Amino acid sequence: MATELNCAKCGACAVVCPVFRVDEQEVLTARGKMHLLTTELAEYPSAVFEDRFSRCLLCGACEQVCPRHLPITDLISQARSTFSRFYGPNGLKKAAACAALRRPELVEGLVKAGISLQRLQALPLHSGLRLKLGLLEKRSIPQPPLAQPPLGKEDESRPQQNISTASLSYFTGCVARHIQPTIVQATQSLLQNSGLPSAHTPADQYCCGLAAWSAGKRDQARELARKNIQAFSGSEGLIVTSCASCSSHLLAYPTLFNEDDPWHDKALSFAERVQEFTHFFNDKLPPLSRIENSEHPEQRVFYHDPCHLRFKDKGMSTPRLLLQKRGVQIIEPEDGPRCCGQGGLFHIACPEHSLQIFEQSSRQALAGSPAYITTTCSGCLMQFKEGMARQGQGVEVVHLAVLLADAAVVRRS
Template structure:
């Protein structure tokens, strides 16, 4: 990540107006979206939307041809091209032949994508944006920061300043007054314009119709008042049948702005007459720009299921800190990163893809069911294939892939860290390492790792056995968690095995695009963990559990090591997270909790991978309550803590404010204990609480449960 980009991040996170505006919207959006979807089966609805869009993406060329036939039969002129420059040339030619001097535009990301406005202005044509947000950023000389709400990053005071300069009058930051000024300024432009340019939310092949969804009515004026209407539409907006419009319209406003329906839905089927009775010109430009190529890519074709609602931005913890001018190019956020890599070039996504923390928030709300984090990992992989791994990263992963060397270095780190260790924390590091302890303390490497302590644990010999996959943190930083796990499972009559050949789960390599390294980690662990032939492979780290149960197969297949797939699937079938297993054992009566003692309030932090990938969130709460704790929910309990593995090391300027927000939410509950099921989250939150000085204990759930189990 280059210095200039890091400087942009720094400016954004220190811009109180920006973070304040985005933070307030994000908080309100979650509540309002839930209300908007009341009574609707969101999963069923997005299955339909994804199906409609996926079917269309599978046959874009045929749908484009069908759309062209039907639209032209209605009197429209349809121009199809794969070249963005040809789109601009076509529109300019239409304008010049008709003597167009002024253009009004409604919101269109497709025209932003090809930089249409400056091209027309350069050729002597005046262009006015008429969407309020687009007009604001046009006055500011900026690009949209959000696909639906382009000026969301600006405060009303900043807008008042822009409007004051435009109308040469000092205006107060009064929203009704500012809206009135905008209306007065824009209305004459509609009436004077020779051409209107719009985008299109949906293009229906069956009827040759285009569908426009707006809140301000400006699109209706753009498409009806000027004598020429040009609609620029990406071919991914095509759907096969008119019946597909309804599900998309049901999902789009609810997901975009948490409205039941937008104010204006316009369906245009062929040109209408002008006021003087002359026929209006309707030109529809179907723009490809690598979309068909994307549709043929087995990984990225799902990105064409996007309906451009922007809900992925609205719930993203990174977007609400840095905004779209940092996290994105023309298209913003996670989906914007993917579109940038395709519609522009892979190289352009190099910096912005690193902003994704892989929390998975976006996957829960996307009405097109796009796995955005997975596609960003694929971008990282392709960047590594194209450019190779950075030298330092390559050196680190070469160590990680050498188990003996890796574990030896961790043991050495225990000794090397002694001068900087106070209690169980490293609170300050020297020189260039100082930033690592800015805002959180780090855990000291244990004097005796779990793998050494395990040999001294006396266990009963049981018929039922479970292999424990510890992961690096629990093995070398938090061995007490591993000891608690062994003790807990022993009480259920399960003997725990610990193969010492187990090594890093490969998540660090996978999340950095180094799939070959991750695949080797997978193969090593499959060999080690299946050798014991136990009933379960249990992990108390959600990231590691996801690796074992989901990622190993995908990673091995992606690098061509298909011979490992049967064993990877066998391992996946045996893998279980600790809370799910303990809940099962309690339900079966094999474990029970001590009764009669109320232990006070505990709040619970949902780890990203546990809740969103493994779908586990009720189980740990039920167990804590059965154990005698009163679970008090915190605000945004399932929002990322900012750890993200190596993310907190690479981007501490983003990780730190996310952590501070999490600490504030925990303290607000009044609970003296916060529980979680992820050692990585423990590292982040416990380290933050240590530097904060708050008297809140941060514990892995296993530590809270083990002593409450009846003997």
């Protein structure tokens, strides 16, 4: 294992690690974890060993600066796959979250129960549960159906598209599908505004599986991948997703299967069709005209860069290009982008660290007094929505699709 890891022990990972920035324990850095993996402790991981490995966001910052290009996030996920079922702090909560994500009908039931509890207004104003329930949309506006009409029956008055966009599919992700359905509505609205047909949204799609993979539950991650590949097998066009983290993991589906596994080639074909939201709309969404810009006053917007997009796909430019089309003033942080601390299940496992990391990120976001905070990662979106409510801030937090769709309404008026 020591030869395989080949860590230079240079410490570059410590400088960029969000967890190390709030808790300066060497063992919490990638260097510390890589060292532990070379010891006998890794063969029979104790509760303390598992705890240290659970305190990682898997954001990928360390991989970007590693001089030997070690696959650090994959090694940590692999190590977690050998841990006990309820490893680390709040292990039972993490396991319950993973179990729920395997069953969309269970998530939907929990959402409905949460909305009902929210309406009672019986919880203390600043209780954690009330803040989380505040993330749920009451759905006063009817949702677009999850199952669209059969492909190939678009409105004949629309311009003809090539095969990749004429048979477009949409991977919603759990948050847009269950918690914030206005993201789905906004994405479909942007397609219409770009002269494209509505995207087919398979009703039998599942969670992308990133949370399961991050927790080391690799069999569950492969199970979810197979289900999603099957759900989108009815067409051959592009698959657009409005969640940056989902897109990153969907693109990584081929790495979940060995090359001799029949699902490997299917995963390759699937991944070739996946396109992240901002990359898809970058050359399709028309900009505001000069007149429309004057009717829509310039607003100050802070765009939060999701870690999975800026590290995995180098996707920092396209969100900003789309915002420029909207005619807003983009507030850029002086010290560069920071992780928000959500990290999938990390905010459940390590709420104290998650909160400390978010406080750093929120100070950065609020420094420019923005009218809106926007992002394209579902997890980051939830972290900022809950965090701004906890702090009593009046700034509105919206998904980028919703912000862009608001400009689309101006164009059509």
